[in-house]
Amino acid sequence: MNRPLRVLVAKVGLDGHDRGAKVIATSLRDAGMEVIYTGLRQTPEMIVQTALQEDVDAIGVSILSGAHMTVFPKIIALMKEKKMDDVLLTGGGIIPEEDMQTLQLLGVGELFAPGTTTTTIANYIKEWVTKNRQF
Numbered sequence: 369m370n371r372p373l374r375v376l377v378a379k380v381g382l383d384g385h386d387r388g389a390k391v392i393a394t395s396l397r398d399a400g401m402e403v404i405y406t407g408l409r410q411t412p413e414m415i416v417q418t419a420l421q422e423d424v425d426a427i428g429v430s431i432l433s434g435a436h437m438t439v440f441p442k443i444i445a446l447m448k449e450k451k452m453d454d455v456l457l458t459g460g461g462i463i464p465e466e467d468m469q470t471l472q473l474l475g476v477g478e479l480f481a482p483g484t485t486t487t488t489i490a491n492y493i494k495e496w497v498t499k500n501r502q503f
Contacts, residue, residue, distance in 0.1 A: 371402075373497055374424040378406040378415045378450070379430060380439050388461070389430035395486035396428075396493070412442040420450060425497045428489075429459035436463045440471045448475070456496045462486065 377393040379386050386408055393405045404422050406415065419427050427447075432437060437461075444457055460480035463471075468479040478492050 399490035424454035
């Protein structure tokens with residue numbers, strides 16, 4: 369690959385807490401990735417449209433609102449509709465382990481709980497994209 373990995377970091381819905389998303393965005397940038405941060409109150413449609421426009425390799429959604437079982441399935445459905453099969457959908461926040469497993473069965477990548485190191489997240493994205501992304 370001749371360009372840095374491109375990652376969209378997004379906050380969805382009414383969740384107004386973005387400190388964690390900003391920390392992740394900064395750490396991914398420091399790990400050599402190009403990061404597009406959407407800011408607050410994005411809809412799944414806005415996230416997928418921005419991901420398409422920016423030609424990203426991965427979408428990372430930060431969610432603390434409890435709406436993860438609505439938001440992630442909607443985003444993954446929109447991604448499938450747009451044939452974004454080789455783009456990683458990952459994320460993190462306050463998501464129970466059981467829900468993480470259910471979402472992964474739907475096609476969502478690894479989901480990270482608070483306290484996960486930024487190195488772990490960056491390495492996961494790099495490994496997934498290297499293995500799955502078609503260039």
